[in-house]
Structure formats: structure tokens, C-alpha cells
Amino acid sequence: MTAFRGPGVWWWRWRRNPLRRRSDALEAWIVLTVWAATVTGGVLAGTAAAHTVERGLARERAERRPVVALLAEDVPRAAGAGPVWADVRWRGEDGAFHLGQARVAAGSPTGTAVTVWSDRDGFLVTQPPTASAAHVRAAMVGLMMGAGAAAVPILGGRIARDGLERRRMAQWDAAWARFGSTWGRKTG
Structure with missing residues (x-):
């Protein structure tokens, strides 16, 4: 069970207090x-x-621009396979033909149109x-x-804060060493 903290307890480090170090x-x-x-x-x-x-x-x-490319080869049909890599050809913005690889449906014949993405230099890139x-x-x-x-x-x-805590603990140890031995004596 924790003690009740009043509104002033949270700001004790900022208030003037004779016990504040x-x-x-x-x-x-x-x-x-x-x-x-x-x-x-x-x-x-x-x-x-x-x-x-x-x-x-x-x-x-x-x-990046979408470009229509044509399959350059027949893609074999693979059992249970999704898209596969195949060679495609497309005409770039400069008018030259480019050759690259793209993911296409398995079993597609040569000449099938495929949409690919190209950058300004005509290289294949991923879709943005x-x-x-x-x-x-x-x-x-x-x-x-x-x-x-x-x-x-x-x-x-x-x-x-850990450094400050170590320093405070060292100060406590020094104080205990100095005053702890006098507590067992009787006065008077």
C-alpha cells in the first residue's frame, strides 16, 4: 500500500526546504x-x-512510368506456382528496345503484354x-x-541520475561510518 501523495509532494525538489540537497x-x-x-x-x-x-x-x-512490355519467351506452366520471372522486351522513351526480367503469370506464351515500371533511363524498377x-x-x-x-x-x-544516486549513497555511507559508531553509547 502506498502513502497518499498530496499536491505539494510532486514539486518538493523545486521548493525551498532545509532538507533539500x-x-x-x-x-x-x-x-x-x-x-x-x-x-x-x-x-x-x-x-x-x-x-x-x-x-x-x-x-x-x-x-517512374508504367510501360507495356512483351514476353520474349514462353513461360512454362509450373504446378501450384504463382508469378515467375521471365524475360520481357519494351520500347523506352528514347525509342530503343530494352530487355529485362519481370514477374509474369506461369504458362504465358511469347508476346503476352505485361505492365512493368521503368525509370527515366529505361531501367526496370519496382512499382512506386x-x-x-x-x-x-x-x-x-x-x-x-x-x-x-x-x-x-x-x-x-x-x-x-545514476551517477547522482551513487554519489548520494557514498555520502550516506560516509555519514553512517562517522556517526553510526556513536549510537551505541549511553549518555548522561
């Missing part, structure tokens, strides 16, 4: 700084990462993500980067 005030400033750096750093890093990913995926959508998929991907990357950036000040604050 300098390390308590330093710890209060560390905690405040860590939380401020965690929130601002996490939000800024996450937002910047999300915008960067969003711009990169928008550039991919703008640069849709706008909604790009938003989701950017949001996920932003969340991961924000969490990673927020972990840095939390870890640094934890290390600083």
Missing part, C-alpha cells in the same frame, strides 16, 4: 531538461524523417507506392525515428 535540485534540473529534450527532439526528428520519406516517395511516383501507402510508410518511419531520437536524452538522463 544540492543534488536534489540538480536532479530536478536534469529531469526537466531530459523531458524537454525528449519531447522536442522526438517530435522534430520524427517530423523531419516523415517529410523526407514522403518527399522521396513522391519523387519516385513522379519519375500509392499516395496512401507512402503516407503510412512515412508515418511509420517518423514514429521510429522520433522514438529513437527521444531515447537518447532519456538514456543520458538515466546515466546522469
Whole structure:
């Protein structure tokens, strides 16, 4: 069972108090700084990462074009197989024929039209993500980067607070060693 904490207990490090040590005030400033750096750093890093990913995926959508390619070979029918890799030919924007490999349905004959994606140089590329998929991907990357950036000040604050705690424990040990031996004596 925990004791009831009144409204003033939460702010005891900030109030004037004869029992407050300098390390308590330093710890209060560390905690405040860590939380401020965690929130601002996490939000800024996450937002910047999300915008960067969003711009990169928008550039991919703008640069990549669907192209109709023709199968250059017969694709054998494989039992229970889905799409298989096969050679395809297409005419690029420069008018030259290009040869590459794409995933096509098993059992397709030579000359079957297949839609592939090409970049400006005529190389085969993957299909760019849709706008909604790009938003989701950017949001996920932003969340991961924000969490990673927020972990840095939390870890640094934890290390600083552990150092303060070790120092306080050493001070307690020194005080116990100095005054503990006098407690067994009778006065008077």
C-alpha cells in the first residue's frame, strides 16, 4: 500500500526546504531538461524523417512510368506456382528496345503484354507506392525515428541520475561510518 501523495509532494525538489540537497535540485534540473529534450527532439526528428520519406516517395511516383512490355519467351506452366520471372522486351522513351526480367503469370506464351515500371533511363524498377501507402510508410518511419531520437536524452538522463544516486549513497555511507559508531553509547 502506498502513502497518499498530496499536491505539494510532486514539486518538493523545486521548493525551498532545509532538507533539500544540492543534488536534489540538480536532479530536478536534469529531469526537466531530459523531458524537454525528449519531447522536442522526438517530435522534430520524427517530423523531419516523415517529410523526407514522403518527399522521396513522391519523387519516385513522379519519375517512374508504367510501360507495356512483351514476353520474349514462353513461360512454362509450373504446378501450384504463382508469378515467375521471365524475360520481357519494351520500347523506352528514347525509342530503343530494352530487355529485362519481370514477374509474369506461369504458362504465358511469347508476346503476352505485361505492365512493368521503368525509370527515366529505361531501367526496370519496382512499382512506386500509392499516395496512401507512402503516407503510412512515412508515418511509420517518423514514429521510429522520433522514438529513437527521444531515447537518447532519456538514456543520458538515466546515466546522469545514476551517477547522482551513487554519489548520494557514498555520502550516506560516509555519514553512517562517522556517526553510526556513536549510537551505541549511553549518555548522561
